[in-house]
Amino acid sequence: MKEIAAKAMVKIEDLSVHFGETKAVEHVNLTVAPGEILGIVGESGSGKSVTALTLMGLVADSAKMISGRILFEDTVLAESGKPRDKALYRRFQGEQMTMVFQEPMTSLNPTKRVGAQVEEMLLLHTQLTREERYQKVCESFQAVGLKNPEKVYRAYPHQLSGGMRQRAMIAMATILHPKLIVADEPTTALDVTIQNQIIELLRKINQKEKNAMIFITHDLNLARRLCHRIAVMQNGHVVECRGTQEVFADPKEEYTRRLIEAVPSRMKPKIKIQRSNREPVAVVEHLNVYYHDGGGLLSRKSRQQVIRDADFTIYRGEVLGLVGESGCGKSTLSKALLGMNRDIEGEIRHFSTRPQMIFQDPYSSLNPCKTIEWLLTEPLRAAGEIDPAFKMSAADRRAEAHDMLRKVGLDEKYLDRRPSQLSGGQRQRISIGQALITKPGLVIADEPVSALDVTLQAQIMELMRRLQDEMHMAYLFISHDINVVYQMSDRIMVMKDGQIVEQGETEEIFRAPKDPYTQLLLQES
């Protein structure tokens, strides 16, 4: 430890950053040495990104450095009480230290060619001729594993896939062989299979160039695979900063332990296993779903098949997991099940009242201008209009709503609040309550925890299982994260390019995946 600190290249000493009232970063001390990959791990709002951006001199102007200083080798880049020296920073930015961002799509200028954007690095910091620059950019593309560099050079960001864009970003960050690379959640927006490739790429670069790297992530697993050391952050504080092995083997802090435990993993026992009595709530046979594109007065319609020959049954009281990467047709399938897709072939039979749905984003799934009470009573009111069994007085509806609110773990003071006054986790609870209040036989949960921090994820999954137990309905649980699905599901379906490639009991599939794609998925995560 001391040894590393001594030859530390970047030192963050007692850094505190505030945004007005909000204390984003509090007394943080971090160091990185050449050749070292430091992982900063924390949930959203823990201050990990602010720390990195402050280090890079990119933090918003509204941020105030309350205390501490930042050293790059021997230069003091920033010090509390002094205004940010942009000119000084510019001597380091790009040449000595670079950054890779989370969203490769938006982080690249949509109107400039990718090549030109990478080349701008050379323009800003070198005196190379045009040909030399072009040569160098192509080389750098090759180095990050982009085949056909000439083509990439001429492409615009939207013409590349997510993985290619992130490679291009990495090419940009490494082209001048900087001493420090900060990667802020570089894989979060990518599919699992590509995630791994990017992680490998970063590792390779680190090994080859021997530069220091800071890897910021919310995903402990990723950090564990890549980083030499891990700093765990919570509420702006670094709660623990040690070697990766040590942290995982023996987490010192309670928070670290909680984080590690919350990570969905195949190693841990499932939340609960429930045997169903094999009474179907929905049967899907030979389902084909089509999607229509365009179709105006003057343009021709194009019809695309999204789901091919889906065939499955959901039984009462079970959780059926559906796994697949983005764009594989998971959401389309769920919509078809709900009757929200018109152009379908095959058969869908329901054996219960209307299925309900829980969405991924707790921010957009609640009507922002209504109170919680309204949100919880509205399903009952609507159901009452369709089904006389649900007809009840306004007072009864309110009573039901209060009841549900308690069931999802919130108390009555929330009744007259609006969604904007709740946290993400609270919203997802309301969302679940809203879906369950009419006691549907089937609830489709489309990535219900993907937008939440790990600790919250665990809570919400726990809540979902508990409510299922109480109310005895079935879940179709959709996720891209095979580990999450593993934890929740009794049975699993794996989907690829609109086709269900494999389905079966969870344990069975995890033990002996038959389909090569399932194998790949399991291997990657």
Next chain:
Amino acid sequence: MQYRMTKLIGKKLITLIMTLFLVSVAAFLAFQIIPGDVVNAILGTEATPEREAKLREELGLNDPPVVRYLHWIGGVLHGDLGRSYRYSKSMNEMLPVAELIGDKLPVTLWLAALAVFFIVVVSIPLGVFWAQGKSHFLDAFLNVLTQSVMAVPSFFLGILVTYLFGMVLKWFQPGGYVSYQKDFAGFLKYLVFPAISVAIPKIAMTARFLRNSMLTEKTSDYVRTAKSKGCTDRQVMYGHVLRNAMMPVVTFLGMIIAEIVAGSIVVEQVFGLPGVGRLLISSISNRDFPVVEILILYITAVVIVVYFLVDLLYRVIDPRIREM
């Protein structure tokens, strides 16, 4: 690319023709309902039944509307835009519409050109400068200033410009319009002030628009990327932000240009410019159908073509749209 372009232009051309056709029918129908008879309008109170009958015959007003429309559109398709009911070319001939509009068009086009020049030259630097957000006070000041300017009705602005520059400062002679054929320099000099009146509120709007667009763009991730490369603020602004921020502004400018080229009716009226806007008003009032019809088609065509050009420009600026 070449093929796609041709196809696109072809498609737009069909839309243009279809729209023009529909608009011409609509305008024709509107003219059927407009109260007031063209023969009355021409002969005034001196009408005698025989002269009315003769004029009706001459103008072909005795035919059923459908025949008249077909006759008219037949002429237009053969390049004959018809003749004005109101304005004479010689003692016995009425003025061909093409000649009449051809004569007034340069006035409007030059006015538009000058105004657009002012708008672009002033509003873009202003918008960029404003977006840099140098100080809170300046920001609020520009905000209130542009809001105020936008609250001034165009004719009132015209009156104020006349009063200030024409009467108090005597920089120009109100109403002293000089024909472009007589004295082009004098013509342009006179047009400066109407153009300013047209431009001022549009400058405010465009600058606001650009500023907001740039502020939105400034928060984009790619700006952070650019900064992380070591770009200066200036390089970020002009090299990255401006181009992206210009996209909504281009549409907006397109709308403005279409509006001015279609005839700045009010300003033409205030400054006594014989442009197409004024011609349109007087021709409607004269029930001068051939002129009105062609003017409306002209305006429609201008609007469609300008929007098409905006569309093309969009494609140049934004590669994402080019793909589609």
Next chain:
Amino acid sequence: MGKLQRIMKKLHNKSPYFWIGLFMSSVAVVWAVLGFFWTPCSTTAMSAAERFQAPSWGHLFGTDNFGRDIFSRVMKGASTTVLVGLLVVLFSGGFGVLIGALTGYFGGILDELVMRFVDAVNGFPSILLALVMISVLGSGRHNLILSLGIVFTPSFIRIVRSEFIRLRDADYISRARLMGVKKIRILFVHILPNILSTFSVSVMIGFNNAILAESGMSYLGIGVLPPDASLGNMLSDAQGYLMRAPWYAMAPGLTIVWIVLGFSLLSEGIRRNAGEVRGL
């Protein structure tokens, strides 16, 4: 937290634009409403002895070519102008919401047709359209309102429609559909309240545009015509006396600026607040 407290807190957070705008527009509205019932002097009584008097305590804004009190006439004119603006916005806003909601939510061929029409109309300079429209209908206050109402409707349709399209696929609306909420209720109970802040801003902008259009057309002599006083036709009267009685033109002109500026500041204030709520 009580409701009142929350409202107080909400108001406390409003930007200065909101307050200045609210002040200016309320003054304008109160003035205009008052003008319906009472003016300090008669708006029609003429007096040859009092022609072209400069502003004084007796006549705050001076007198016009008939010796009438300009202050009173501006009040009356503001009433007319504000009323026209209001009715135009009611008309076009009402139809805009109705048509925009239906086409935006349901889409389809009808939507295509309506949008083609809206695009065509929107492309046209609005004053030209109103001009043609009013030639067909004939001039006068009622036709002016009708024409401007028709001319402004498409822009409302477009705004409302795009909001409805944005929200129709929002998760919470999908959800309402799943619950089996009736379509009408989804449109007007679930979606509509969410577009109110956007809509109120566009209503104010529409109101301003209506006022500017009204005054412009009255100025051209095709809108509100004398003896009805409107700010636009007062200005066109006043223009002839610009040298002799500049106050005659300034009074109605600046009144228009006051009203329009008030509402645009107010809408800016609202927009900024809406922005804060959305975390922009």
Next chain:
Amino acid sequence: MKRRISVYFMTALLLMTALGGCAGGTQKPSEDKSSLESTVAENSQAVQSSQETKADGTGEAGYGGKVVVGIQQDMDSLDPHKATAAGTKEILFNIFEGLVKPDPDGNLINAVASDYSISEDGLTYTFTLREGVKFHNGNNVTAEDVKYSLERASGLLDGTALISSLSAAKGGITKVDILNDNTVQVSVSSANLELIYSFTAAIIPAGSGEDPEAQPVGTGPFSFVSYKPQESIVLKKNPDYWQQGLPYLDEVDFKIVNSADTALLELQGGSIDIYPYLTDSQATELQGKMDVLSAPSNVVQALFLNNADPVLKDVKVRQAICYALDRDSVNDFVFGGNAAVVSCAMLPTMQSYYEDLNSVYGTSGNAEKAKELLAEAGYPDGIDFTIQVPSNYEVHMETAEVVADQLNAANIHTTVVPVEWETWLSDVYNGRKYQGTISGITTDMTPGYLLNRFQTESSKNFVNYANAKYDETYAKAAASLDLTEKAGYYKELQKLMAEDAGTAFLSVPPITVAIKPELEGYTFYPVYVQDMSVVKYK
């Protein structure tokens, strides 16, 4: 002032003129001789005397130069026979001439004709052509040209009379014979003392009425150069003009101004030299900076009442309206007191025909009397009354504002409805669907011109006035070949109309002209013309 939609088709005063463009004619001035023949006989002297006055400037300074005259109305035609708008005719006066033409005093002088005689029965006119009169194209005026022009104007060529008073059906021309190279004999269908005024119809080159390329070519003091719609009409000096020493100016530009307001600005800025249609307040504003001249116009402004209206057909109601009007204050507010208040369809300047009837209803408004009459007519609470006004006519609009105020005071609850000129023409004037309307009617130089229209069956009787006695009296007047007798009948007609309150006449407004101080010689005519031939630089 108000910038109305078709603002430049109107003039502040011209507005009123639109009601009766004149085909040329003569006013019969009071100091006039007792018979038409004598007037004609002295014509040549009149020419000479007017030329003498002008001769002062001849030869030396005063020649050359260019003036810009602001006009508010665009040309409705370049054909002198087809033009109906007074605003067009006032300009064409400089280009075209008839066999005879009016002079500033209201007499007819010989123009293309050097002399003429009328047969005893009044059915044959013989014109001797003046030697050496040339068209602007350089050709001499021949008898053929005269025959062609008269036949074209009277409808003998193609059956459509372009000037209705010359048509055979209205007592006009039945035949034109060329007696020799410079004598033309015209036969007319009935004897009429006033027909000679119609021979002011323009003489144009034979065949030019059918030639599509023909530019306006006449014999007047100025020749046509160019015309740009909405901008200007340019004339240049006719060096071959038959009146020696005329014109003075080399070039005259009639500039079509946008509105009275810009005209004012242009006058002050110097881009217009002469502007003939000032309003009262504009005139006051220009006082001292410009020469401002004023003269009575040939227009009678009135609140026309539709006698066929269910309410207004009661004579008491119409009388009540007449009583309620305070015509003096209309004059004060709208015309600055410079108009002549009248109660009949006759210009006070036609003294031997004019009957002052202002005492019948008074001129300062009598609301009490009006209310009384309304009560007698069965309307103790007053009536609702709608006045339609052509909105492009500023003066009528202003008058309506003042009048409405006065009528309201007499329990005549008045609504002013501004309508577009074209709508006014079709609905009010031709359709006769209205209660009241404020407008003006223009007369030519014939005294009976305005009285003619109120005959029951007249196509111009848009007030629907119906009085058998009136029709009878008018017929007598028309047939009379004695001027004194004729004047008696005319006065009788005016009285009848006033007693019936057939219409509420208001006044004869003034024409006010602003002229650059460097210019002199501007001359008013009793008809509406802008004679630029006598204008010159000091």
